[in-house]
Amino acid sequence: MTSTIDGGAPPLLDSEGARRAYELDRKHVFHSWSAQDLLDPMVIAGAQGSYVWDGEGNKYLDFSSQLVNTNIGHQHPAVVAAITEQAAKLCTIAPSYVNDARSEAARLIAERTPGELNRIFFTNGGADANEHAVRMARLHTGRQKVLSAYRSYHGGTQLAVNLTGDPRRWANDTASTGTVHFFPPYLYRTAFHSTTQEEESQRALEHLEQLIAYEGPATIAAIILESIPGTAGIYLPPPGYLEGVRELCTRFGIVMIADEVMSGFGRTGKWFAVEHFNVVPDLLTFAKGVNSGYVPMGGVAISPEIAATFGTRVYPGGLTYSGHPLAAAAAVATINAMDREGMVEHAAELGRSVIGPALAGFAQRHVSVGEARGTGVFWAIELVRDRETREPLAPYGSSSGEMNQLLAACKSRGLLPFANFNRIHVVPPCNIGTADTEAGLAILDEVLDIADGMVG
Incomplete structure (x- = not known):
């Protein structure tokens, strides 16, 4: 069953404005760490709390905190x-x-x-x-x-x-x-x-x-x-x-x-x-x-x-x-x-009581998970082809077709992930709610089922 994320209405959407922003981006903006002609970047039309909306009105739970920097979420x-x-x-x-x-x-x-x-x-x-x-x-x-x-x-x-x-x-x-x-x-x-x-x-x-x-x-x-x-x-x-x-x-x-x-x-x-x-x-x-x-x-x-x-x-x-x-x-x-708002204490408690136990369960259940580690709202799931050899699901310094499929599966389920090489990082805002955290983790659990099929 596909996870869904409940939430409020999207921001007022200007689809024409989103289309123009995309066209101007591809014409004029030079992106960092990228081969420019290979990019198809997402238009972000709005954000609130732990969520962002793309240019088509789709809503995503931001488990990346963008570049792990929106520690108090969006638009506080x-x-x-x-x-x-x-x-x-x-x-x-x-x-x-x-x-x-x-x-x-x-x-x-x-x-x-x-x-x-x-x-x-x-x-x-x-x-x-x-x-x-x-x-x-x-x-x-x-x-x-x-x-x-x-x-x-x-x-x-x-x-x-x-x-x-x-x-x-x-x-x-x-x-x-x-x-x-x-x-x-x-x-x-x-x-x-x-x-x-x-x-x-x-x-x-x-x-x-x-x-x-x-x-x-x-x-x-x-x-x-x-x-x-x-x-x-x-x-x-x-x-x-x-x-x-x-x-x-x-x-x-x-x-x-x-x-x-x-x-x-x-x-x-x-x-x-x-x-x-x-x-x-x-x-x-x-x-x-x-x-x-x-x-x-x-x-x-x-x-x-x-x-x-x-x-x-x-x-x-x-x-x-x-x-x-x-x-x-x-x-x-x-x-x-x-x-x-006690955000630092909240982040610590989320790590202890919600994220840590969930990721420990992932490591037990999913053959694609080599290791899960972290603290607070700062965690990584290391994905491997083989638990014994620890061969990563993507080579050091690169990605792979499998990792790209998993990230696409996250997004199709309404989750915006942070990934690097063979890892998916769990790095939501420090003030994300427990219910939203659990919803995001449930999506990751489903996506790891897909990963298991790739390596099993």
Whole structure:
């Protein structure tokens, strides 16, 4: 039986406007990460809460949170009102001037970051947040190299894409950015022949310590890690790993950068994912969920030691839209709404009581599921052709006909999924209702029946 999703009426639909938007898109818009002539993009005519409508009036439950950034869902009235109010008051001002929205946003963020990461440098998004974090680390230490993990993503700008540890780096990698990659812990596809989480943690730390020794500790400015890798597979670091990285960084005078662009602001059931591991980095980068993506914003939360480096020394970096008033007002409204409505706690409870148990059941029932893992509203289902060999349903760095069929099956049932290579990610908004979550999971259950037929 095909699942259906109940809900309200679609927004007022202008089919002619949707058709024109599509035609103009195909004529003029150059899309990211795409072969332009092969695209057939969906027109989005409206969105509300956990739902979006396409140009033909079809309704979809958004289990992707778009690019895992609409943490409070679409069109939250408090955030829309805050943007409207700010636009009437002060649309924009240069970052050298104080504006109250930016000041309040910085205060609210600093109150939630771990430790004493109390100084906030605002950027336009996650990639430039990571670029600036690395620049700060290099200037603070006087060193150049940066270590980052395979199976990671840190952004699409020149340095950030070279920090990235997935195939999107390859075409952009000129080996000129001072980046060196290492293997992170990932027990399901271990590089260390581990059989337990404890072995994986220990061996991954030994590997990283050896790499530091061979590269020369005095040459390494920073180690950057996603606290919980997102696009690369939502594989949680095993117990002791991030604590071990923190110890290595402290011992060798290396700056530890926690990339919380995707995992921050409630996504994992805590304000920041590093809180699961009781680790305080030297720099923490954020974007996406800080204001649910309503207006572009990112940033770097900075330790007192690194901030002091630039107390009387000029920091050689900045952006025209750093702390943009509209983005800052959206951040203030988003954080306050998350607090007021208990969204972080709700995300944690959904993970514990609804998503986690459902995905554990999928892993037992469906032969196509190799592993399901995650926390909060941040989960991944790894699809395989064979559970014994763990051969993925799509090759690393690509998709497959089978994966394309499964994603089409999701959409035909009213579910908008997030997928990467051989995985379907379960990443709905932090404030999605329990009934909607269960409806989306029921659709995934049906689609996994189809996947089982492909591999059985």
